[in-house]
Amino acid sequence: MALLQSSLIWIVYAIVVVILIAVASIFFYTYQTPRERSASVTTACIFTLTALLATVLLLPVDVALVSSTNLPKEGRRKSWATQDEVDKITFSLTVTYYFLYSLDAVLCLVVVPFTYFWYEEYDEVATEEGLQSWRKRFWGAFKYTIAFILLTVILFLVGFFVPVARNRDAPNFDLDYFKKLLTENHGERALTFALGLLITIxxxxxxxxxxxxxxxxxxxxxxSAPAISSPTLSANTASRLEENIERQRQLEGRCGGDPDRLPSKQRRELDSLVREERTLRRRQRLSEEARRERGSWLLKAWFKISAVFRPLKLLGGLLLLAIAMLVWVSMLLTSIDKVMNSVCKQHCGYILGKNNIFNPVNWVFVQSAKVFPVDYILFILLVLLFFCSSVVGIATIGVRFLWVRIFQVRKGHTSPQALLIATVMLTLIALALNYSISMVVAPQYATPAQN
Known part of the structure; x- marks a missing residue:
């Protein structure tokens, strides 16, 4: 019975991970520029995005596995849940957590930077002329990656040792002390600090x-505005452009090509027509570009399906608005509860012994956790809500340094460099999201002992 339940939970998780690969592939296929597609960039982005979403979605697996050993109504463990079985479940979860978090750190700090520099090192002209070999390109990317890793390691070491040095009473630090510091807890302290720094960012x-x-x-x-590639919009644009040009010809015919001879009213009308013509021609050009880039039969089918279900987008938007407000209210209530009722306040991160203020999202998850995989489905939907919100935020704001926009993220117009940086940003957001869900959105759900 124990093996059957555990296997079922892990099988559901594996199926979800496979679905995540498809979701990540569709996401990057939609956003990347068709003319600048790179196999290495696409592979690195898909793998990184899948790993980070798999990390976030491990929480309900943890809850389901731990909850499967208990009988909440009777307040005891199930008959098969011996200490050895519980230790096996805990060990498997611990290994999975360490593996996924370590993988996220390696992907974010090593793989994605190397892929970025690998793409930047590519010179099409030099490659065609035989001046740039694979080894030369690899060495160039490797040098920059090593420099980035060294800079990151220096920052980690400074943040790792300074708090220890500040809190230690001994006046000197020998080599043996630092060796002991690095090896104690089997590197758990180093990994915890690295993840803590990434989560803070x-x-x-x-x-x-x-x-x-x-x-x-x-x-x-x-x-739900119509797409610029819509045939109806394209036809309307062409019709309005023809009318505009015809009206300009009429006005120019009256003045013999000299606008100064027109009355002030018609002169203003002519100026307005000239500005409108520029706008219509730009819209027509964008429509043609979009039509060429979206020539795939799959995208055409998607646009037709979207047109059929467009009336439902309004209802979906209103539903999303209600859910977003509910999540925001839940986070606000938990934050108020932590500030008012935490015993140790900022000294322990505002940890609560129990929830004192009702949290609607937390209550829904706690109740649904009694029937797996209902809570898992709801958790996936919540994660997708935050993920899609993050994508919309990045696409709207862009990749910026303070007020300077470095890259734009748009459907079908995103460069490989922007995709890699956006992937790192989504990785950092996923780490923060894992903390936010377990500590703010649904804190009681993330601690089955309180359920």
Whole structure:
């Protein structure tokens, strides 16, 4: 019975991971520029995005496995849940957590930077002329990656040793002490610090982009404007352009080609027609470009299906707006509860012994956790809500340094460099999201002992 339940939970998780690969592939296929597609960039982005989403979605697996050993109504473990069985479950979860978090760190700090420099080192002209070999390109990317890793390691070491040095009473530090510090707890302290630093950076990105996207995502559904590649819009643009040009010809015919001879009213009309012509020609050019780039039969079918179900987008947008408001209220209530009722306050991260204020999202997850995989489905939908909000936020704000926009992220117009940086940003957001869900959105759900 124990093996059957555990196997079923892990099988569901494996199926979800396979679905995540498809979701990540569709996401990058939709956003990347067709003319600048790179196999290495696409592979690295898909693998990284799948790994980070798999990390976030491991939480309900943890809850389901731990909850499967208990009888909440009787307040005891099930008959098969011996200490050895519980230890096996705990060990498998621990190994999976360490593997996924370590994989996220390696992908974010090594694989993605190397892929970025690998793409930047490519010179099409030099390659065609035989001046750039595979080894030369690899060495160039490797040098920059090593420099990036060294800089990152220096920052990690400074942040790792300074707090220890500040809190230690001994006046000197010998080599044996530092060796002991690095080897104690089997490297757990080093991994914890690295993840803590990444989560701290991720919180900043999460607050900026996900919050904006959570507000804008329902609006994008409610404001369902027709696509610029729509045949109807293209025909209307061409018709209006013809009318505009014809009217300009009439006005120019009256003045013999000299606008100064026209009355002031008609002169203003001519100026307005000239500005409108520029707008219509730009819209027509964008429509033609979109039509050429979206020539795939799969995308054509998708656009036709979207047109059929477009009336439902309004209802979906209103539903998303209600869910976003519910999530925001739940996070606000938990934050108020932590500030008011935490015993140790900022000294322990505002940890709560129990929930004192009702949290609607937390209550829904706690109740649904009694029947697996209902809570898992709801958790996936919640993660997808935050993920889509993050994507919308990044697409709207762009990749920026303070007020300077470095890259734009748009459907069908995103460069490989922008995709890699956006992937790192989504990785950091996912790490912050894992912390946010377990500590703010649904804290009681993430601690089955309180359920």
């Amino acid at each position: 991720g919180i900043l990105v999460y607050v900026l982009y996900t919050s904006a996207g959570l507000a804008l995502l329902p609006v994008t559904f409610i404001k």
